[in-house]
Amino acid sequence: MLGLALPLPGEARADSRCAIDDRGREVCLEQPAERIAALSPGATELLFAAGAGDRVVAVVAHSDYPPEAGEIPSVGNHARLDLEALLALDPDLVVGWITGNPVEQLERLERLGLPVFQLEPRDIAGVAGAIERLASLAGSERQGRRAALAFREGMAELAERHAEAEPVSVFYQVWDSPLMTVNDAHWIGEVVRLCGGVNAFGDLDRLAPRIAEEAVLAADPEVILAGGMGEANRDWLAHWSRYPELTAVAADNLFFVPPSLIQRPTPRLLEGAGLLCEALEVARGRR
Known part of the structure; x- marks a missing residue:
């Protein structure tokens, strides 16, 4: 049986x-x-x-x-x-x-x-x-x-396309309470790097470390990326709009990526990576 x-x-x-x-x-x-x-x-x-x-x-x-x-x-x-x-x-x-x-x-x-x-x-x-x-x-x-x-x-093509892209500092929010991000060893950190991004918390030890809100303010990333509590919930990004002094907020570089496309290690990660790369290209164009 x-x-x-x-x-x-x-x-x-x-x-x-x-x-x-x-x-x-x-x-x-x-x-x-x-x-x-x-x-x-x-x-x-x-x-x-x-x-x-x-x-x-x-x-x-x-x-x-x-x-x-x-x-x-x-x-x-x-x-x-x-x-x-x-x-x-x-x-x-x-x-x-x-x-x-x-x-x-x-x-x-x-x-x-x-x-x-x-x-x-x-x-x-x-x-x-x-x-x-x-x-x-x-x-x-x-x-x-x-x-x-x-x-x-598909991933190799994205990597080749962005190999010479200008670096962009990025904070990726993976959860809100407690506030969590990813390091460079996480697949999301790998995607950020593939797209020419520099993970603001990439050198932390844990794959998905907890961080303080003050740490994000101190890092002052050029881009903030987030999923949310659903495929179309942008509430996490709305939270950061309370800080107009942040570079990402001042430049309107707050980007939503549906969590199922980036936070699941599945073939749809390719689609999520494409959206993330597009977001960083938009940010470069706003400099």
Whole structure:
């Protein structure tokens, strides 16, 4: 019933397949996955990109892309899974989120014999690699390779286009309470750099550090970029308008990027990166 490969020494099925997850563990299936549970919105997007969308039988809350994902049964949210509902759907592969899903619940699924492939892409290269590995487990390698190649080529084209761009100091707000940003090791920091931006908080140690509002005022970035509590909510940017002395405010360089396009490590990061690069070009034109 379960897809976990348990071959005898020296034995291997012709259609078995293995992939290394982002914990560094090898996950092997006896045959391509047919019933996949995606335990984060990002995992859902990556599976569809990998050509395995028609095999996804379970998702979690906020799995809103592609639209077809809305028709798939939800088994709770990423922070608290309904394991009874999940198990009733009889998945043969679970795609988990390393720092998003409860460790004890993922471990319980493994104890029950389910293969759990844990993902957490940390950079642009990791997105393409995740697509290819999921495609391998699902037996949709051709579509996965095409999607990964298109993503890599699109990012490379953006990087080439902005390679000689004049630097622009940037503050990216990833959350409002507590106030949070990203450092240069985060994929958003990588996108800022790709677009010719200089992350005002890029040298901080944590991937998504908490900062004080006073730190932003002291950094006085030329551009402020933010997502928000929704795909069209610009309230976070409106907050900074209270500080007309900020360079970004004085130049009207307050830009909104829909969070699902930039804060999920999925192929749509390419679209988000394009919007971010456009924002920095606008800022350069306002000097």
